[in-house]
Amino acid sequence: MTVKLEIPVIDLALSDGAERERLCKEVAKVAEEWGFFQVINHGVDESLMTRTLDVYEDFFHSPVEEKTKAVISEDSIEGWKHPTLTQASEYLQHVASQFSAEYVANSWIPATPKYTKKWPPTPAALRPTSIEFVNAATRLHEKLCRMMAEGLGLESDAFVKHFVDPRVSLRANFYPVKTESNFVGGLAPHSDLCNTTLLIDTVDGLEVKKDDTWVRVKVLPNAFVVNVGDLVEILSNGRLKSCLHRGCPNENKERLSVSCFYMPNDDAVLAPLDELLVDGQTAKYKAVRFADYFESLISKGNLLKDRIEQLRVEE
Ligand SMILES: O=C(O)CCC(=O)C(=O)O
Ligand SMILES: [Fe+2]
Numbered sequence: 001m002t003v004k005l006e007i008p009v010i011d012l013a014l015s016d017g018a019e020r021e022r023l024c025k026e027v028a029k030v031a032e033e034w035g036f037f038q039v040i041n042h043g044v045d046e047s048l049m050t051r052t053l054d055v056y057e058d059f060f061h062s063p064v065e066e067k068t069k070a071v072i073s074e075d076s077i078e079g080w081k082h083p084t085l086t087q088a089s090e091y092l093q094h095v096a097s098q099f100s101a102e103y104v105a106n107s108w109i110p111a112t113p114k115y116t117k118k119w120p121p122t123p124a125a126l127r128p129t130s131i132e133f134v135n136a137a138t139r140l141h142e143k144l145c146r147m148m149a150e151g152l153g154l155e156s157d158a159f160v161k162h163f164v165d166p167r168v169s170l171r172a173n174f175y176p177v178k179t180e181s182n183f184v185g186g187l188a189p190h191s192d193l194c195n196t197t198l199l200i201d202t203v204d205g206l207e208v209k210k211d212d213t214w215v216r217v218k219v220l221p222n223a224f225v226v227n228v229g230d231l232v233e234i235l236s237n238g239r240l241k242s243c244l245h246r247g248c249p250n251e252n253k254e255r256l257s258v259s260c261f262y263m264p265n266d267d268a269v270l271a272p273l274d275e276l277l278v279d280g281q282t283a284k285y286k287a288v289r290f291a292d293y294f295e296s297l298i299s300k301g302n303l304l305k306d307r308i309e310q311l312r313v314e315e
Pocket of ligand 1: 044131192205206245248257
């Protein structure tokens with residue numbers, strides 16, 4: 001018998017009230033079992049989500065000359081990249097495949113010159129909309145990290161106190177329908193190097209590895225797909241899972257997804273929480289400074305879970 005798996009859906013409507021304790025336990029449970037779930041009634045304005053999708057759809061449909069204004073630079077993973085129309089620098093060859101789907105990625109918080117100078121200048125609504133969206137999404141990231149902590153029986157701020165002055169970025173991925181003449185690409189199996197990821201999806205194509213099966217996420221309108229990133233896996237000493245996933249084109253429809261990555265500042269040091277190292281539990285990961293972990297993208301690339309595996313303490 002084939003069992004059709006679907007990632008869990010959690011309704012957050014009562015998460016600040018009567019149902020908080022139950023919902024925190026549910027969030028922690030699915031983060032433990034899946035590392036992936038969807039949330040509805042999450043509090044982020046639905047029209048803001050739609051406007052965010054719209055500006056990125058406009059971006060991807062802009063003429064190449066416009067997109068080139070935001071082209072990815074030699075030493076960075078930020079900017080616009082296309083599998084055939086842009087060159088992947090040596091740096092980028094190490095951190096991602098030349099053949100990944102078309103994308104544009106930028107950090108929006110903090111708005112320091114290092115990041116602002118790479119923000120795409122067009123379409124005009126892209127900058128204000130991205131800033132508005134990232135601020136709203138950051139509040140949801142924080143809320144979910146608090147809920148996971150509470151659900152594990154920890155203090156509410158057990159995770160978020162490690163994420164002061166966070167860096168928050170967006171990555172919009174664009175997958176036209178494959179034809180014989182266009183190369184679309186996809187996102188190879190990877191885990192995300194952040195604390196948590198929130199993804200707005202439009203058309204089915206995201207796949208999540210559950211045990212040995214790839215499970216295709218069924219898009220729900222106005223939902224966010226949430227996933228645990230590597231850093232929450234480290235802080236939780238492996239209890240919460242940063243799960244492998246891959247981005248695929250849809251067979252019939254053009255597909256756009258927008259991922260929002262919540263990351264700590266460069267100097268944050270991540271290590272399994274002391275509160276979890278009780279009752280004979282020992283640390284399963286070595287401590288790491290975030291900037292060093294980010295740089296390990298170069299040595300380890302963004303494939304599979306090689307980055308986090310390098311921190312694993314031998315048993
Ligand atoms: O577009 C997708 O399905 C996956 C996106 C993703 O995993 C990412 O941006 O990290
Ligand atoms: Fe991802």
